[in-house]
Amino acid sequence: MNPFDNIAPLFPEGDDRNNHKNGGSDGGGNGMLEVRVAKLEADVENIKINLAETRADVRELTKITSSIKTDVSTILQKLVDIDEKLSHKASKDFVEVKTGNLKAWMLGILLLSVAMPVITLLVNLYMKKP
16 A cells, blocks of 8 residues: 555546645636636725725714703703793692682772762761751
């Protein structure tokens, strides 16, 4: 047994070395490789451009988001201020009680203003009698 019997030839018989320069597969030889590489390079350039545009869009969205956060915090602060002011406002029951008291005072003043001329007239008539 020869020690070289288990070694397979690199290139089978009848094959030419030039046919195997692309690893034996159909790599698009005969100038096709250059066209494919050019297409891939163009695609990579498009990807780079799209990535740059996406980064710019993300930066713009970040700025917009930060301004929205500021606006929302301002609105929330205003809501807190409104709630605080509303907590100091009079309740409906309190207003009804006070208006009821005010109505009683106004009615009393009205009756007194009508009664005063009558009382004055009666006092004058009584004082004139000898």
